Amino acid sequence: MKDGxxxxxKAIGFIAAAAVLGxxxxxxxxxxxxxxxxxxxxxxxLMFAGLTLAFPTVLKRPATRLPGLVLTGVATLIFASVQPxxxxxxxxxxxxxxxxxxxxxxxxxxxxxxxVAGIVAIQLIEGESLALISGFLFSIAPWxxxxxxxxxxxxRTDELAESRAAHAESAALAERGRVAxxxxxxxxxxxxxxxxxxxxxxxxxxxxxxxxxxxxxLQRAHHLATNGLTEARQAISALRGDDxxxxxxxxxxxxxxxxKTTGTPxxxxxxxxxxxxRTAQEAxxxxxxxxxxxxxxxxxxxxxDGTTLTVSDHGExxxxxxxxxxxxxxxxxxxxLLGGRLNAGPTHDGFRVELWLPA
Numbered sequence: 001m002k003d004g005x006x007x008x009x010k011a012i013g014f015i016a017a018a019a020v021l022g023x024x025x026x027x028x029x030x031x032x033x034x035x036x037x038x039x040x041x042x043x044x045x046l047m048f049a050g051l052t053l054a055f056p057t058v059l060k061r062p063a064t065r066l067p068g069l070v071l072t073g074v075a076t077l078i079f080a081s082v083q084p085x086x087x088x089x090x091x092x093x094x095x096x097x098x099x100x101x102x103x104x105x106x107x108x109x110x111x112x113x114x115x116v117a118g119i120v121a122i123q124l125i126e127g128e129s130l131a132l133i134s135g136f137l138f139s140i141a142p143w144x145x146x147x148x149x150x151x152x153x154x155x156r157t158d159e160l161a162e163s164r165a166a167h168a169e170s171a172a173l174a175e176r177g178r179v180a181x182x183x184x185x186x187x188x189x190x191x192x193x194x195x196x197x198x199x200x201x202x203x204x205x206x207x208x209x210x211x212x213x214x215x216x217x218l219q220r221a222h223h224l225a226t227n228g229l230t231e232a233r234q235a236i237s238a239l240r241g242d243d244x245x246x247x248x249x250x251x252x253x254x255x256x257x258x259x260k261t262t263g264t265p266x267x268x269x270x271x272x273x274x275x276x277x278r279t280a281q282e283a284x285x286x287x288x289x290x291x292x293x294x295x296x297x298x299x300x301x302x303x304x305d306g307t308t309l310t311v312s313d314h315g316e317x318x319x320x321x322x323x324x325x326x327x328x329x330x331x332x333x334x335x336x337l338l339g340g341r342l343n344a345g346p347t348h349d350g351f352r353v354e355l356w357l358p359a
Contacts, residue, residue: 275331276357296312
């Protein structure tokens, strides 16, 4: 459930809390070091600490709400006992409002109900009229039930958002499956047939003692077709959610490449995994095409807010257009679709590609 009420309601709560605490400093008996004054001072400290722990915007730690509300409730009962003319007893409203919103059913019933019951008991002991006690109960009960209703509405809204996200993910998976089938039935089959035809043509050319350049060209074409078939199969596997080769394995296929990871590894989504793999693959391909570098460094850094892939080479590059062509442009677009960013550019001794994706 999302944390806490709207900002405007929190601001009103802060102002009300300051007014309640301020009133206890100017009402008899005032805080002191003996007698009832000592109890008032103790209650003031308890309520200040309790509200600090309980208010959603102060520490932003849900685990502190329960002890904070307990301290506020105890302080409220002390104020109601020894300083009945101050607004200190109004701390019960903070307990009911915050507890009704932030606590589970059992904890809310115990903390809120216990504080209200304590106030009622003090009123009975002091001989307050039943009309006054009834008025207090009728004024406090709606706050509790409204807060519980708001809590349920927020929970239902969160559940609806999660359901919509799951439905969208399911639809995306179905669409990816459809695209994977189309790729398999059309592109993969076509490339497979092309590779077979090119290999047959190469063998035929060899048997006919054709020009060696023709044989070599056919062999290169066959190699490109088989590589394209491998890439198509990897794309199909990624679309279906199958495992891609690890970036470490990709680095192992490149002579002179090193790979390292930092941080605590975590399993990325299939889209993020594909983006990381394709970026590393494209960066290494560009090194082969444009650089004389014999040393390439790949690193994968895991941080709480995201994952960073860095590919750096150290060598002279052939002149190319900014951004290193359409390959990295596509990777940049893929990163932006995932909420990330891709930076690629020359360094003092080579070229660096850096991809960041949010966690």
